[in-house]
Amino acid sequence: MPPSKKKPPKPTTTTTSRSTPPPPPNWPPLTPLLPTSSLSLQTVLPSQILTIPHLFTPTLCKTYVSFLSTLPLVTTPANPKKGDAVRVNDRFQIEDKVFAERLWEGTGLRGLVLGEGEGEDGEGEEEGGEEKRRELWGGDVLGLNPNIRIYRYTPGQHFAPHYDDSNTLSFPPPTTTTTSPPRTSTALTHHLIPALTTWTLLLYLTSCVGGETVFYPSSQDEPTGKKSKKKKGKEGSSSVGVGGRSEPIVCEMEVGMALLHRHGRECLLHEGREVREGVKWVIRSDVCVRR
Numbered sequence: 001m002p003p004s005k006k007k008p009p010k011p012t013t014t015t016t017s018r019s020t021p022p023p024p025p026n027w028p029p030l031t032p033l034l035p036t037s038s039l040s041l042q043t044v045l046p047s048q049i050l051t052i053p054h055l056f057t058p059t060l061c062k063t064y065v066s067f068l069s070t071l072p073l074v075t076t077p078a079n080p081k082k083g084d085a086v087r088v089n090d091r092f093q094i095e096d097k098v099f100a101e102r103l104w105e106g107t108g109l110r111g112l113v114l115g116e117g118e119g120e121d122g123e124g125e126e127e128g129g130e131e132k133r134r135e136l137w138g139g140d141v142l143g144l145n146p147n148i149r150i151y152r153y154t155p156g157q158h159f160a161p162h163y164d165d166s167n168t169l170s171f172p173p174p175t176t177t178t179t180s181p182p183r184t185s186t187a188l189t190h191h192l193i194p195a196l197t198t199w200t201l202l203l204y205l206t207s208c209v210g211g212e213t214v215f216y217p218s219s220q221d222e223p224t225g226k227k228s229k230k231k232k233g234k235e236g237s238s239s240v241g242v243g244g245r246s247e248p249i250v251c252e253m254e255v256g257m258a259l260l261h262r263h264g265r266e267c268l269l270h271e272g273r274e275v276r277e278g279v280k281w282v283i284r285s286d287v288c289v290r291r
């Protein structure tokens, strides 16, 4: 029989695998943690940069670094799309609402942001707390963005100066803690809440030489000559902006420290400086508010 000229059918596996989101990683449990009474929200620059030292313990950071090292991280291109900041690091990104919720509820982050319990150093517990909190966070806080990003910077890698955009999303309803399924299949979609990201969360799992996150409160301090086309909101009137000039704010990485900074219209120009020795590991998410 002569060989058939018919082409073999095209495999369809590519299409199928592309439309199926990857399963979330099997994140290690968030333990050990310090008691929430030992945590506090510290102000680096009022209404702009806050930190929470020891949100993760050194032991938990080590566990996470070993685990994250097993994930398929991808090196970002050194020549980004037009308009995007140059960032050279290895990253892993996943939509994982369950993990975002665990980070929010299980670490004490929620209590600190919402001003519950003890330990805040001021921002959340002044008179008229509720209104101040809404002003600080940019609305009614819902929780953390399920879009979880993991960054690894090895020596020579960095994130060039840029502004973080605010993004809109449909915020998923809280996962029920019981094992029973939702009563109707529409329960999940009907309760999606229109949301907006307002602050960036960076959780440092290591410290290293270099790799600091640096903020430039005034545009005159832009280190590369890159000028933003965006309108700058209130950032020029921040307390260190006397006469339009101010020193860069250098946030040294501390193992287990969370750094929160305002983003969107009021985002300060910032960068992740080049790592010179060691490896910088970061978990990134965002604070979301009701839109």
Ligand SMILES: O=C(O)CCC(=O)C(=O)O
Pocket (backbone or CB within 6 Å): 151, 159, 164, 200, 202, 211, 212, 213, 214, 270, 271, 272, 273, 282, 284
């Ligand atoms: O890694 C850093 O220090 C900065 C990261 C950053 O700016 C970002 O994720 O937008």
Ligand SMILES: [Fe+2]
Pocket (backbone or CB within 6 Å): 162, 163, 164, 200, 270
């Ligand atoms: Fe950023």
